[in-house]
Amino acid sequence: MTDRIEKIVRDRVGEEPVCLFAYDLDRLAEHVRAVVDSLPARCRMFYAMKANSADPLLRALAPLVAGFEVASGGELDKARAVDAEAPVIFGGPAKTLAEIERALRRDVTRLHAESALELHRISEAATRLGRTVEVLLRVNLAGPFPSATLAMAGRPTQFGISEQDLPAAVAAARSLPGLRLTGFHLHSLSNNLSAEAHLELLAHYGRTVAGWEREFGLRCEVVNVGGGIGVNYADLDAQFDWASFSRGLPAVLDEFPAGVREVDFECGRYLVAACGVYAAEVLDVKRNHGVDYALVRGGTHQFRLPSSWQHSHPFTVLEVDEWTAPVPRPELREASVTVVGELCTPKDVLAREVPVERLRVGDVLVFHHAGAYGWEISHHDFLSHPHPEHVFHADAS
Structure with missing residues (x-):
């Protein structure tokens, strides 16, 4: 305190x-600036608004992060109230057609598709509006993954497309009108406290995407590695070692295909807690x-x-x-x-x-x-x- x-x-x-x-916005800015400044050149830090979407906090973050990650139409409205032109990426496991259309009208940077049906909904909205929209396929990887408080992949959850269904999803994303398949979204866990384990996880992501490039004959431009970096509430003096993590990132990025121009993080808790x-x-x-x-x-x-x-x-x-x-x-x-x-x-x-x-x-x-x-x-x-x-x-x- x-x-x-x-x-x-x-x-x-x-x-x-x-x-x-009570929120100390100066402490927030100091922390986030240090995190962002330590990222390698092709990495981008988006703020996951679900952690805290208070307007003063968003305004403090806006000049520091690459943009906002939203998971609803309401969060999109809050982001646009802060900055009408800030990059916004749109996730969430159950988007309505109205939310998708709203996202396109409000110029989101890309959408993260969580199912084959959602791809069709995005295509329908984009075609009707005369748009072409970038999409990432969120994939529920098989794992195994490091121990963390919450798991979004590697087991049955409502998140993403099962790996066994990925060939059909890739084919749909490449053939449906109004879509441009840009890459993959691989947020698999939440509140991981080990920097070493998180580096291993990202290296696994890179090797997996490289394999998909060969399997599907595609070129991946963007990989979203999610958030998942945690806060140690049991011992406030033993937090995630970001300095060690950022030092290890350049070597991990060598596991990603050379054509990947952007590796997106979407941290929430770690930035603002x-x-x-x-x-x-x-x-x-x-x-x-x-x-x-x-x-x-x-x-x-x-x-x-x-x-x-x-x-x-x-x-x-x-x-x-x-x-x-x-x-x-x-x-x-x-x-x-x-x-x-x-x-x-x-x-x-x-x-x-x-x-x-x-x-x-x-x-x-x-x-x-x-x-x-x-x-x-x-x-x-x-x-x-x-x-x-x-x-x-x-x-x-």
Whole structure:
């Protein structure tokens, strides 16, 4: 937590319980600039908007990344509101015909086709609009792949075209009007924490695409290697080694066909997670059946990531010494606390049995690395509690 983020939180301590997301846009820019600057020449970094599509954050990212990766018409609208001409690539496993047509009218750079039927839908829309659109075929590779939190390929999932169906998909993409088969999309996993394993994965992608060039007699121009680079929520000091990864990339790119002019990354979590925190004031502490609980203003309806991934999210206790309420101030000392929210369900848990030296009602818990998949994936209006404040800080603002 940076000093400026701590100040934002402390400035809001008062009559109403603290409940907010705060984002350090300067820290975001510094991190993303370093990532992008370290990429080899033919690599491009797109921002996967599903991680966090807040307008101020998109505007901070726009001049730093190659463009935006969107997965819905709504995300496309948000991207275009920020920059009417920024490169946009359109993915997602279930695009409607209306979304495809909207993407073409709003000049997306290319679409990632996830099935034979989707190829026909893209062709229909492109033909009707008199367009020729670049497409990548998203392929569900057979694997095996490195261990990661989520797997999109190498097993049955709704994503992409099975390798056994690839010959028919390639034939369709090359024959249908309005389409130009530009390459392949190979996003296979999410939240990989090993730089070495990720380099091996990309080398496998390169060899696979080279094999497809020979098998199908085609020339691949673009390979999208997806995102999948993770954040270590269990140990914030042991993050993905991007420096080692970027040093190893040039050798890995030698595995790709020479004609591949562009290798696209579409990272989300790795770019934005560290710039954001979720702060929630402790409303009560209690002990039930041998477990100490801290109940906060907020919960999984605002910050669903810990519940979704079944982990204890890391937090810092921001002590607030002021206490003016004419009631006792409960506290815990040398305890292992389970942090829960204000919802009427025992599943509303943000962290379990985390050691704390002292925790009082009125202190604020600041959850770190909350810039990705927090507010975006949460069920905001369950129980109709007030929404948290969203604060975006930059030195120039």
